[in-house]
Amino acid sequence: MALISPSRRLRRTPFSDGVEAAGVTGYTVYNRMLLPTVFRSIVEDYHHLKEAVQVWDVACERQVEVRGPDAARLIQMLTPRDLRGMLAGQCYYMPVVDETGGMLNDPVVVKLSDDRWWISIADSDLLLWVKGVAYGYRLDVLVDEPDISPLAIQGPKSDDLMAAVFGDGIRDLRFFRYGWYDFKGKSLLIARSGYSKQGGFEIYVDGSEIGMPLWNALMEAGKPLDVRAGCPNGIERVEGGLLSYGNDMTDDNTPHECGLGRFCNTATAVGCIGRDALLRVAKEGPVKQVRAIAIDATALPGCDRPWPLMAGTKQVGQVTSAAISPDFGGGVAIGMVRMTHWDAGQLLRVETPGGAFDAEVRESFWAL
Amino acid sequence: MALISPSRRLRRTPFSDGVEAAGVTGYTVYNRMLLPTVFRSIVEDYHHLKEAVQVWDVACERQVEVRGPDAARLIQMLTPRDLRGMLAGQCYYMPVVDETGGMLNDPVVVKLSDDRWWISIADSDLLLWVKGVAYGYRLDVLVDEPDISPLAIQGPKSDDLMAAVFGDGIRDLRFFRYGWYDFKGKSLLIARSGYSKQGGFEIYVDGSEIGMPLWNALMEAGKPLDVRAGCPNGIERVEGGLLSYGNDMTDDNTPHECGLGRFCNTATAVGCIGRDALLRVAKEGPVKQVRAIAIDATALPGCDRPWPLMAGTKQVGQVTSAAISPDFGGGVAIGMVRMTHWDAGQLLRVETPGGAFDAEVRESFWAL
Numbered sequence: 001m002a003l004i005s006p007s008r009r010l011r012r013t014p015f016s017d018g019v020e021a022a023g024v025t026g027y028t029v030y031n032r033m034l035l036p037t038v039f040r041s042i043v044e045d046y047h048h049l050k051e052a053v054q055v056w057d058v059a060c061e062r063q064v065e066v067r068g069p070d071a072a073r074l075i076q077m078l079t080p081r082d083l084r085g086m087l088a089g090q091c092y093y094m095p096v097v098d099e100t101g102g103m104l105n106d107p108v109v110v111k112l113s114d115d116r117w118w119i120s121i122a123d124s125d126l127l128l129w130v131k132g133v134a135y136g137y138r139l140d141v142l143v144d145e146p147d148i149s150p151l152a153i154q155g156p157k158s159d160d161l162m163a164a165v166f167g168d169g170i171r172d173l174r175f176f177r178y179g180w181y182d183f184k185g186k187s188l189l190i191a192r193s194g195y196s197k198q199g200g201f202e203i204y205v206d207g208s209e210i211g212m213p214l215w216n217a218l219m220e221a222g223k224p225l226d227v228r229a230g231c232p233n234g235i236e237r238v239e240g241g242l243l244s245y246g247n248d249m250t251d252d253n254t255p256h257e258c259g260l261g262r263f264c265n266t267a268t269a270v271g272c273i274g275r276d277a278l279l280r281v282a283k284e285g286p287v288k289q290v291r292a293i294a295i296d297a298t299a300l301p302g303c304d305r306p307w308p309l310m311a312g313t314k315q316v317g318q319v320t321s322a323a324i325s326p327d328f329g330g331g332v333a334i335g336m337v338r339m340t341h342w343d344a345g346q347l348l349r350v351e352t353p354g355g356a357f358d359a360e361v362r363e364s365f366w367a368l
Numbered sequence: 369m370a371l372i373s374p375s376r377r378l379r380r381t382p383f384s385d386g387v388e389a390a391g392v393t394g395y396t397v398y399n400r401m402l403l404p405t406v407f408r409s410i411v412e413d414y415h416h417l418k419e420a421v422q423v424w425d426v427a428c429e430r431q432v433e434v435r436g437p438d439a440a441r442l443i444q445m446l447t448p449r450d451l452r453g454m455l456a457g458q459c460y461y462m463p464v465v466d467e468t469g470g471m472l473n474d475p476v477v478v479k480l481s482d483d484r485w486w487i488s489i490a491d492s493d494l495l496l497w498v499k500g501v502a503y504g505y506r507l508d509v510l511v512d513e514p515d516i517s518p519l520a521i522q523g524p525k526s527d528d529l530m531a532a533v534f535g536d537g538i539r540d541l542r543f544f545r546y547g548w549y550d551f552k553g554k555s556l557l558i559a560r561s562g563y564s565k566q567g568g569f570e571i572y573v574d575g576s577e578i579g580m581p582l583w584n585a586l587m588e589a590g591k592p593l594d595v596r597a598g599c600p601n602g603i604e605r606v607e608g609g610l611l612s613y614g615n616d617m618t619d620d621n622t623p624h625e626c627g628l629g630r631f632c633n634t635a636t637a638v639g640c641i642g643r644d645a646l647l648r649v650a651k652e653g654p655v656k657q658v659r660a661i662a663i664d665a666t667a668l669p670g671c672d673r674p675w676p677l678m679a680g681t682k683q684v685g686q687v688t689s690a691a692i693s694p695d696f697g698g699g700v701a702i703g704m705v706r707m708t709h710w711d712a713g714q715l716l717r718v719e720t721p722g723g724a725f726d727a728e729v730r731e732s733f734w735a736l
Contacts, residue, residue, distance in 0.1 A: 004372040004407040004600075005394045006670035008688050009491060009614030026373045029397035032491065032614060037373040099503055106494065123377060123400065125493035129500045135467055135641065136504010210653065234373075246400060247376030273503065302374035320376050 001294055007168035008032055014149050014211025018219070022229035030123045036231040043326055045234045049198055050327075053157035053232025055218050058195070058202070059149035059211075064107075064119040064127045064341040066134075071115045073271060074134055079117075080255065080272045082145035082208055082265035088113050091176045091191050091248045094128060095255040095263050101277035105256065106243065108193060110178065110204075115243075119205070120150060122245035131274070139177035147208055153218070154200035157225045164221040166190065168304035170201070183214055197367075226365045238332045240293060241365030247303075248290060248320045248334045254278065256286040258338065286318040292362040293319055293350070294329025299355040300324055309335055309359065310349045316341040319350050319359075328366050337361060378402055382517050383429035383578025386587070390597035398399055398428035398491045404599040411694055416601045417566055418695075421525035422598025426563070426570070427517035427579075432475075432495045434502075439483045441639060442502055446487075447642045448476075448623065452635035456481050459544045460561050463623040463631050464494060469645035470619040472497055472628065474611065476561060478546065478572075488518065490613035501641070512562050515576055521586065522568035525593045530569055532589040534558065538569070540714040551582055562598045565608035565735075603691040606700045609660060609733030612620035615671075616658060616688045616702045622646065624654040625704065654708045660730040661687055661718070663699025669722040677703055677727065678717045684709040685716050687727075696734050705729060712732070 004010070004027050011033040013019075017326045019036050026038035036057060039045055048054065065090065066074055076083050079094045080101075086092055088111050098106045105126045111119040112286070119126065129241035129338050131143045153162055162170045166181040172189065173179055178191035189204040205211055221229060243249060249258045255278070266272070293309070317337035325332040341348065344363035349356050369732045372378070372395050387404050387517060394406035404425060416422065424687055434442055444451050447462045454460055456479050464473045473494045478486040487494060489627050499511045521530055530538045534549040538558065546559035549605075557572040562622040563584055573579055587595060621644070624632065634640070634647045661677070677685035685705035693700040701718070709716065712731035717724050 002392055003406075004370060004373060006672035007396060007612075008671060008673055009612065012673050024370055025372045028373045028375060028378065032397075033602055038371075060701060069525045098499060127492055128497035128605075131466060132497045132502050136501050149522070149533045235653065237668020244375075245378065247375055303407055304374035305376055305380055309601070 004200075006140070014040075014058055014205060014208040015057040015059060015151060015210055015215050018215040019057050019229060020124075031062050031121065031125075033060040033062070035060045036229070037234065039229055039231070042234055045230055046233050046326065048156050048226075048228055049196060049230055049236055051156065052224060052226040052228070053153060053155035053161045055215065055222070055227055056152035056154060056232065057231050058232070060150045061120045061150045062145055062149045062232060063204070063295065064130055064143065064323065065087060065146045066119070066130065066141055066143050068115055068139075070139040073140055074130070074139050075109060075117050076269065076271045077133060077273050078130065080264040080266055080269045080278050082268045084268070085113050089177055091178060091193055092328045095258070095260050096129075097255065097272070097274035097278065098251065098274050099130075099277065101248050101274040101281060103245065103253050103255060104251055106245050106249070106258075106260070112188070115117055117353055118148070124245065133292070143248070147206070147270075149208065149211060151203045151205050151211075151214065152194045152200060152312045152335045153203070154194045154230065155195045155198045156221050158200035159353070161218065161222045161227060162190075162224055169211060183217070184210065192210055195242055196236055198236070216234065216319065219229045219309055235325055235365060238321050238323050238334055239325055239328065239366040243334065245313065246320060254281050254286060255312075256281050259290040268306075288317065288336050289342055290364040291335055291337045291342055292364055293333040293335045294360045295329040295333050295350055296317075298357040299354070301352055308351045309337060310351060311341050316348065316365065327364065332366055333359070346368070372397075380474055380572060382576040383425040383519060383553060383583050383610070385580055386583040387425050387597060392597070393580055399430050399493070401428040403428045404597075405602065407597055407599070408603055410691075414601050414694065414734065415562060415600055416594075417523050417598055417601055418594070419524065419603055420594040421521060421523035421529045422589060422596055423583065423590070424520035424522060425534070425597075426520045426597050426600070428459065429488045429518045429685035430513055431448065431516045431572070431577060432488070432489060432498055432511065432513045433686070434485045434498065434509055434511050436483055436507075438509045439485055440619040442507050442509055443477060443485050443732065444639045445501060445641050448496065448632040448643060448646050450636045452636070453508065454479050456546055457676055459546060459561055463626070464497075464498075464629050465623065466619065466640035467641050467645065468651060469622045469642040470611065471617050471621050471623060474613050474617070474628070477555070478559070483538065484518070488523055498612055515574070517573045517576065519571045519573050519579075519582065520562045520568060521533070521571070522562045522564045522598065523566045527545045528589045529586065529593055529595060530558075533585055533603075541569070541686070544699070551585070552578065563610055563728060564604055566604070567608070574712055600608065602689075603693055606689050606691050607693055607734040609657065609702065611702065612689060616704075621704075622649050622654060624649050625657055627658045640689060656685065656704050657710055659703055659705045659710055660733045661701040661703040662728045662730055663701050663718055664726040666692065667698040668699050676707060676719045678719060679709050684716065699725065700734055701727070706714075
């Protein structure tokens with residue numbers, strides 16, 4: 001492990017002062033912005049996330065805002081998911097594909113109105129794709145990155161913390177719905193969503209200047225709940241099967257390979273750029289697909305490169321995220337496996353820089 | 369300073385094994401790939417770069433390859449620099465702008481032939497912009513990221529090292545020209561270029577499998593020259609005024625603000641997407657511009673955010689890269705200053721997280 005060198009290019013966030021004061025010890029870089037990865041230790045953070053409530057600086061989930069008369073048309077061009085039934089007040093998970101059906105990002109899209117949308121992006125400059133397509137098609141839209149920084153509240157006590165700051169009404173918010181809630185006279189969009197399986201919210205903090213006041217208010221109100229600064233947890237998200245763009249999928253992969261076929265309405269998502277390529281995939285099915293992989297190990301190195309999954313001397317897949325699970329025992333992993341070996345119960349070997357281990361394809365990811 | 373957490377998303381390079389064996393101690397992330405920042409110490413690396421020769425893993429300078437009958441038209445759409453006179457065998461520094469004239473990247477473009485180009489990019493997913501525009505305009509081109517990883521040889525003894533591996537003919541290569549040179553039966557494009565003022569070459573390593581063999585051959589041949597693994601040096605590049613996209617300029621800035629007006633041929637670069645916006649800027653001139661800034665300090669924090677440049681109580685600019693220079697003494701910096709205060713000799717104050725210091729606008733950057 002090496003140190004990360006500071007520079008303006010690795011952007012700080014409106015919450016960085018709070019993150020540093022809370023004693024962050026590890027970072028990654030996501031959308032050219034700092035994303036905390038560890039506070040006390042990954043294991044200690046993991047247990048706390050499952051028991052209490054955490055405040056996460058996920059400002060790196062940058063927004064692509066699309067405004068104007070052609071906004072809805074442009075958003076539908078980006079994705080094979082049929083958005084016709086989507087209403088203001090809803091959030092949709094939305095695979096974004098290029099003309100070959102390759103994944104460019106897997107954001108959550110937030111519909112503000114027919115002519116105003118936010119795309120809350122994973123780690124790639126989706127802004128440039130959206131701007132390029134809009135320009136090429138001469139669409140009547142404005143596309144830019146507004147000063148909006150998501151702050152996530154995650155963990156079983158999330159409702160209690162949010163109610164303490166925003167009022168009890170927020171308890172009624174449904175999953176992947178949003179509402180507008182007041183903080184110091186400013187109306188903030190808050191969704192019930194987030195990158196863990198422990199429940200919680202994402203606050204779309206509009207304006208950097210209220211970042212630390214909101215952070216501090218949450219920390220103060222959360223004292224009785226044992227609130228802490230946290231971050232997406234590398235163990236918990238693998239247990240829950242939450243894919244990570246750039247780790248578990250890249251632009252080489254179709255949504256079907258990523259297990260996202262249910263978000264591909266190729267027959268009805270009229271206008272989707274990758275529709276023709278995906279129609280073909282949807283008919284024939286993918287020849288490899290994401291799977292939960294159990295690894296028979298008590299220690300694993302960091303998964304900084306794909307680990308080959310072997311059936312005898314033949315490579316039949318790869319593991320792209322892995323960790324040792326305190327709650328389930330042994331190694332939990334996300335991999336992509338060829339059709340010939342992807343059935344649950346299939347025994348394989350995984351080759352890591354720390355040695356080879358027995359592995360087994362599972363029916364599903366680990367719950368809670 | 370915190371540790372960087374390993375993941376596949378922060379891509380390793382074909383040279384990572386060599387970089388680690390050489391004892392890298394610091395990284396940044398550039399185009400979602402690991403870029404070394406420190407080996408022994410920034411100061412020790414700096415002196416060695418100016419005296420000997422270094423091998424740099426700059427695989428993070430990813431290539432956008434554009435091929436097909438419309439390739440030349442598409443490349444000209446990207447930039448206000450007039451490319452009509454460019455020949456195969458040449459490399460051009462090329463600002464890339466959006467429709468508003470905002471900088472999207474500042475790559476070096478390599479012309480292989482009229483219908484095949486490589487764009488060697490700075491830190492943004494330019495691939496997505498180029499693909500989006502090509503798709504929107506229905507251009508007859510293929511756009512992708514090939515398996516090409518630049519390896520830079522920098523320092524005053526670069527010619528000697530390169531001649532030892534590729535033959536004496538390489539000494540005749542002119543600045544920003546390239547040629548094809550043999551390594552183990554494979555023909556590699558090598559340009560006289562690189563992100564330092566110490567002279568050197570960039571080898572466009574075509575195929576990951578030859579990465580380490582080439583690295584090892586250079587290290588072996590360079591022993592009499594005191595070759596070492598190195599990386600772009602945070603002091604040397606500021607002394608030399610080499611701008612860094614994301615640090616010293618962003619998509620908020622026009623090329624003219626970045627001092628790149630000489631690369632903007634708005635009258636003749638027909639087809640450039642941002643031409644209309646830049647024609648306006650070219651007529652009126654920018655109201656702020658990049659400047660060399662001397663700082664009267666003996667120690668400075670890492671410049672992880674813009675530092676305000678003050679004239680009394682009024683902010684008139686910002687510093688975006690800074691370091692203490694062993695060779696020139698005191699602080700050397702790159703900043704952007706408003707027209708009212710950008711003349712050489714102007715005295716200002718710079719506010720850093722480590723305190724405020726006297727600063728002076730300089731006529732030019734520091735040489736060698």
